[in-house]
Amino acid sequence: MTGLIKLYFTSDKPLYKAIKNIFGFYPEHISLYKLAFRHRSASEKKINGLKLNNERLEYLGDAILSAIVADLLFKRFPYKNEGFLTQMRSKIVSRSSLNHLSNKLGLNKLINLSTDLSLGGRSAPGDTFEAVVGAIYLDKGYGFTRNILIKRIINIHFDLDKLVNTEVNFKSRVLEWAQKEKHELIFRVIDEIGEKQSKQYLVAVIVDGKNIAQAQDYNIKGAEKLASERAWQKLND
Numbered sequence: 001m002t003g004l005i006k007l008y009f010t011s012d013k014p015l016y017k018a019i020k021n022i023f024g025f026y027p028e029h030i031s032l033y034k035l036a037f038r039h040r041s042a043s044e045k046k047i048n049g050l051k052l053n054n055e056r057l058e059y060l061g062d063a064i065l066s067a068i069v070a071d072l073l074f075k076r077f078p079y080k081n082e083g084f085l086t087q088m089r090s091k092i093v094s095r096s097s098l099n100h101l102s103n104k105l106g107l108n109k110l111i112n113l114s115t116d117l118s119l120g121g122r123s124a125p126g127d128t129f130e131a132v133v134g135a136i137y138l139d140k141g142y143g144f145t146r147n148i149l150i151k152r153i154i155n156i157h158f159d160l161d162k163l164v165n166t167e168v169n170f171k172s173r174v175l176e177w178a179q180k181e182k183h184e185l186i187f188r189v190i191d192e193i194g195e196k197q198s199k200q201y202l203v204a205v206i207v208d209g210k211n212i213a214q215a216q217d218y219n220i221k222g223a224e225k226l227a228s229e230r231a232w233q234k235l236n237d
Contacts, residue, residue: 015110022105024152029139032057036131037107039124041114054131061134062093068146069093069154076160083222091163092154095233098126101157107132123236170228174205177235183207187224190214205231 010016012030019033020026027033036057038044043051069089077085091097102108102125111128137145154160171187178185184207191202193216203223204214213234215226 018106018110022107023136023148025140025148027135027139032135032139033132034112036061036135037110037128038112039114039128042112054128057131057134057138058127059134060137061130061132064137064142064145065093065130065133065149068149071146072150072154073160083217086226088160088163090229091166091168092158094168094229095123095126095236098129099123101153102126102129104157105129168229170232171224174228174231174235177232178207184209187227189220189223191216203227207231 010030012034015030015033015037016026035052036054038053040051040053040055043053045052066089069092070085073085073088077088080088107128108125111124113124133145133149136148140148175185177183186206188204188206189201190204190211193200193202200216200218201220201223202214202216203220204211205227206212213227213231215223215230217223217226
C-alpha cells in the first residue's frame with residue numbers, strides 16, 4: 001500500500017498532507033515523521049530505557065544534511081579551498097539558519113511539544129528540520145533525500161551566490177552575548193600543529209574558565225572564526 005492510499009484511511013491525514021505540501025511527496029512510513037516532530041519535552045514511554053523523541057533522528061539528519069550540502073558545494077565551487085567550503089556549509093546548516101528555514105517552511109507548527117514549553121525555544125525548529133531529514137533518509141533513501149533537499153529546499157530557499165558575500169560574524173555575536181550576560185570570555189591559542197607552511201593554530205573559546213568550543217586553521221583569525229561559530233551554536237543549544 002503506497003503512502004497515497006494510506007492517506008485516505010488514517011487519522012494522520014493532516015501530517016501526510018503537510019509533508020506533501022512542504023517536500024512534494026507522500027511518506028511511506030508515517031511513524032518516522034511523527035517521531036521526527038516529537039520534541040524531547042514530549043517524550044513518550046521508554047523502550048529498553050530509551051525515551052521516544054526526535055533526538056536520534058536529529059543526530060542522523062544532521063549527518064545526512066551535512067554530507068549533502070558538502071557534496072553540493074564541492075561540485076558547485078570546484079576551485080575554492082576547504083576553508084571557504086566549510087564556511088559556506090556553516091552558513092547553510094547553522095542552527096540560526098535552520099531555525100529560520102524551519103519556521104519559513106511551517107515545520108514549527110507541527111512540532112509536538114509539552115504544554116509547558118513554547119515554540120520560542122532556541123533550537124527546536126532547527127532540530128526538528130534535521131530530524132525530518134533523518135526521517136526522509138530512512139523512509140526513502142539517500143538519493144531521494146538528496147534530490148528533495150537540493151531541488152525543493154536549497155535551490156529555492158538559499159541563494160548560494162549571494163551567500164558567498166554574506167559574512168556572519170559569530171565572534172561578534174559571542175562577544176556581545178558575553179558582555180550582555182556578564183561572562184568572562186577569552187580566545188586562547190592552545191596548540192600549534194605542524195610546521196612552517198603546514199602549521200595550524202588550535203584556538204579555544206573559553207567562558208568563565210571553561211573551554212566551550214575550539215577549532216583549528218592555518219591562521220589564528222580563521223581559527224577564531226570557526227571556534228566562534230561552534231561556540232555560538234553551543235550557546236544557542
